[in-house]
Amino acid sequence: MPDANQAALHGGAPVAHPHDHDHAHGAHHNPNLQHHFNDMAQQQEASTLGMWVFLVTEVMFFGGMFFCYILYRYWYPEGFAAGSHHLDLFWGGLNTVILIVSSLTMALAVRAAQLGNRRGQIVNLILTMILGAAFLGIKAIEYAGKFRDHIVPGKNFVWHEADPTGAQAFYSIYFAMTGMHALHMVVGLGLMSVILFMAWRGRFNQDYYTPVEISGLYWHFVDIVWIFLFPLLYLLGRHA
Numbered sequence: 001m002p003d004a005n006q007a008a009l010h011g012g013a014p015v016a017h018p019h020d021h022d023h024a025h026g027a028h029h030n031p032n033l034q035h036h037f038n039d040m041a042q043q044q045e046a047s048t049l050g051m052w053v054f055l056v057t058e059v060m061f062f063g064g065m066f067f068c069y070i071l072y073r074y075w076y077p078e079g080f081a082a083g084s085h086h087l088d089l090f091w092g093g094l095n096t097v098i099l100i101v102s103s104l105t106m107a108l109a110v111r112a113a114q115l116g117n118r119r120g121q122i123v124n125l126i127l128t129m130i131l132g133a134a135f136l137g138i139k140a141i142e143y144a145g146k147f148r149d150h151i152v153p154g155k156n157f158v159w160h161e162a163d164p165t166g167a168q169a170f171y172s173i174y175f176a177m178t179g180m181h182a183l184h185m186v187v188g189l190g191l192m193s194v195i196l197f198m199a200w201r202g203r204f205n206q207d208y209y210t211p212v213e214i215s216g217l218y219w220h221f222v223d224i225v226w227i228f229l230f231p232l233l234y235l236l237g238r239h240a
Contacts, residue, residue: 109212195212
C-alpha cells in the first residue's frame with residue numbers, strides 16, 4: 001500500500017520513481033555515447049578539440065626542427081645547397097603526389113562515413129593505406145641510396161664536394177626530419193588499420209563517424225608536414 005498512500009498524498013497522481021527515468025534513458029542510450037558526455041554532439045566536439053590540441057603540440061615539435069633547419073642553413077649555405085643536389089627530385093616529387101592523393105582518399109573516407117556508406121569507407125581507407133605504404137617504400141629506396149653512397153652522417157660519411165661539414169649537417173637534419181615524419185606515417189597506418197577494422201564491422205554511420213574524422217585530421221597533418229619538407233629539403237638551394 002505504500003504506492004497508494006504516496007499517490008493519495010499527491011492528489012491521486014502517479015508517483016514517478018527515479019529508477020523509471022533510468023530505465024527509460026537506458027532504452028534510448030546510444031551505445032557509441034560515452035557515459036561522461038551528455039549527447040553525441042558534445043562527444044564529437046570534445047574529441048575534435050582533443051585532436052586539435054594534440055596537433056598543436058605536434059606543430060611545436062616539428063616547428064623546432066624547422067627552426068634548426070633555418071639556422072643551420074644560414075650557417076652552411078654551400079653545404080646545404082650541395083646536399084640538396086644529391087637528393088632525388090623524382091622520388092621526392094612522386095612522394096608528394098602520393099600524399100596529396102592520400103589526403104583526397106582520406107577525405108572521401110570521412111565523407112563516406114558521414115553518409116553511412118560502408119563500402120565507400122572501406123575502399124577509401126584501403127586506398128589511403130596503400131598510398132601511405134607506397135610513400136614509406138619510396139622513402140626506404142631513398143635511404144638505401146644514401147647508405148650506398150656513404151652520405152649518412154657519422155664516421156663513414158664521405159663527401160668530395162665543397163663544405164663537407166655543412167653537407168653532413170644537412171643530412172643530419174634530413175634524416176631527423178624525414179625519419180620523424182616517416183614514424184608519424186607508420187603511426188597513421190596503424191591508426192588507419194583500427195579504423196578500417198571498425199568500418200568493416202559497420203561501426204560508423206550518419207550519427208557516429210567521429211573516429212574517422214579525427215583520424216583524418218591526423219593524416220592530413222602528416223601530409224601537410226611533408227608539403228613543407230619537400231621544398232625545404234629538395235628544392236631550396238638547387239639553383240646554387
